[in-house]
Structure formats: C-alpha cells, structure tokens
Amino acid sequence: MADSEKPIIDLQDVSVTFQSSGKQLHAVNKVNLQINKGDVYGIIGYSGAGKSTLVRTINLLQKPTSGNVIVGNxxxxxxSNPELRQARKKIGMIFQHFNLLNSRTVLGNVEYPLLSQRISKADRVAKAKKLLDLVGLSEFERAYPEQLSGGQKQRVAIARSLANDPDILVSDEATSALDPKTTDDILKLLKRLNEKLGLTVVLITHEMQVIKSICQHVAVMDDGKIIERGDVAKVFSDPQQALTQNFVDSSANVTEALAQIKADQSLQALSANERLLFLKFRGQATKESLISDLTELYKLKANILFANIERISSTSIGYLIIILSGQSKQLADGINFLNQHGVNVKLLATEKKGEQTNVKTNIS
Ligand SMILES: Nc1ncnc2c1ncn2[C@@H]1O[C@H](COP(=O)(O)OP(=O)(O)OP(=O)(O)O)[C@@H](O)[C@H]1O
Ligand SMILES: [Mg+2]
Structure with a gap:
C-alpha cells in the first residue's frame, strides 16, 4: 500500500479498561478505527459511550490498556517521551469548555503553545496574528477571554490548537455549549480549515445535525464499541442499528413530538373509528401524494398532528403522526395501502374498551 493510501489515524484493537469501585469498566472495547488524511470523521454516541476516552487514545492522553495506535505512520x-511530545504537537484538540487562560490576552493564548518552540518573539507574534486572522478574530487580539462570547472563545481555542501546524484536529463536543447559529459558524470554520489546510478533523458529538453538516464519515459508538460506521449519507439514510435510528428520529424532532403526544390527555380517549398512527417513509414515497390518495380512495379523514421531512444527502425521510378516522374496514384497507407504498406504519393508539388507551413511544 502506498503511504498516501494509508490512514493517518489507525487504531487497532484498542481497549481502555478502568477499575471502578472494584469492577472493571470497558470504556473502549476492542475498537478498530481507520481515518484517512483530509477526512472529516464524526463519532456519535450518547453520554458514557466512550467517545472521549477513544479519541484521547489518538494522542495517548489516554494510554490504551491493549491495542495499537498508529498516527501518521x-x-x-x-x-520515547520526547518523540511523543513532538508527535502530540501534530494533533490539536478543542473542547466544549474552551480551556483558555483567563490571565492572558487572546493573542497571548494563541502564542502560548509556541513559547516552548525555538522561534523569535517577532515570529511567534506574527504566527499568532496570522492564526487569529484565519479564524476571523484579528480585532480582538488585545481582549481577554472573559470579554468574548462563547463562539469567539471557541475561535481562540481553534487558533491556539493550530499553532503547531497540526495534521489532525480533534474536536470533543466543541459546539455543545453554543447556540445553533454559533454552532453553525464554528462548524463552517472547521470545514474551511479542513479544506484550506488539508486538516484531518475528528469530531465527537451527540447531535446528528453536527455530523450531517460537515462530516464525510461517521462511527456510531455505544458501550465502548463502534456499532455502525461508514459514509454519513448512507449510515443515516438507512440505519442498521436501533441506536442510529434514534439519532435520526431525534434529529427530525420525532422523539420530542411522540413524548408530547403521549402527554396529551385528549389523545387518551380515541373513539372506535379512530387510529393514532406513526408513519415513516423514505425516498420516492416522500414525493407522492399518499395522504390525499389515502383519504380519497378510502373515504378516511387524516388529522395531522406532526409532520417533518429529514433530508440526508439526496435521501428524504418523512415522518407523520396522524389520527386517521373512518369505518373500520376502510381503516384497515387504508393502512394496507400505505404499507404497499413502502410506508412503515406503527399503530400508536386505538380505542381499547374497558382500558385506557395506551400511547406507545417506542418507535424503533
Ligand atoms: N479516568 C476514568 N476513570 C474511571 N472511569 C472513567 C474514566 N474516564 C471515563 N470513565 C468512564 O468510561 C466511560 C466512558 O466515558 P467517556 O468520557 O469516554 O464517555 P463519552 O462518550 O465521552 O461521554 P460524554 O458524551 O458524556 O462526554 C464512562 O462510563 C465513564 O464514567
Ligand atoms: Mg465525552
């Protein structure tokens, strides 16, 4: 294999085991992960999945219990320790809580990683100014971190992480403390740095939107393992694992809509000719007039409680929560019609004589 084809990050069978109150905790469990140079690679998972522990092995901030970590060959x-120090300089990191030095100016923060380098003060300042310009903060070089907004602080942290011209930038929930607009700005900045500097970006998050907006590849992590991975559009448009599906659903606000519907007392009292349905459809089905066909053909009424379409690359995934009402034979035929057109139909609630209607929220 030519060097250019080798992954820049190659984690081989990496495990990290912690001893926690006498028990072993497998925070990272035999993970293999290869990331190519120039990629923007997302790692998504819920809290405690092992994401931070895994990426901390990339620069050995976390030493693996077993396995091999190969970075840039x-x-x-x-x-040796001096060699490792040198290698670490080529791996920048940014975090949710910026970790800036409050006693130093913005310029001073960006200069900081260069203090141990053998370069003149003039060169150091010039380099820091250039980096501040790159992240759009030139006019704030004399400000102190406390005078900056969260988005501006993260830009300083990004500039600082680039001081040693890293090949890799690891972002551990760097946008989690920011509002949606600022998140978007920071993600665009990371994408620009990826393109302009050829920087390989490894980005941890628990939000699918973050992955969708800038990553090319994604790994889904659960309980110390990677359970699904690949091209972002492919993984999220056709999830193979329930957890991945959960991320897609919550990104489309479906999880929240279902919880609200469950809490709605009026939906606890459906009549005999009503069905509360959750419909999920993808691809071509999102472009067809299925609901108007359904109501016309089977003389049904559809009361739409929630509707959304999530676009992932060129694939659309549609979600609808409706109360469908009509005669029971026609209701059954109508649901059949939807199934035949590739719509996944889940019955969330129906009238149950003598029992309270039960709205299910498990949609996987
Ligand atoms: N130094 C440590 N000692 C003991 N247990 C640890 C240590 N660091 C992490 N853990 C445990 O390892 C597991 C994985 O933690 P990790 O921080 O990697 O998860 P995460 O996916 O980054 O979660 P979050 O999204 O909350 O940041 C958790 O159960 C955590 O409690
Ligand atoms: Mg973490």
Missing part, C-alpha cells in the same frame, strides 16, 4: 506506544 508512527506507532505511538513505541515512541
């Missing part, structure tokens, strides 16, 4: 576990 170097086996990091075989390096």
């Amino acid at each position: 170097q086996e990091l576990l075989k390096l």
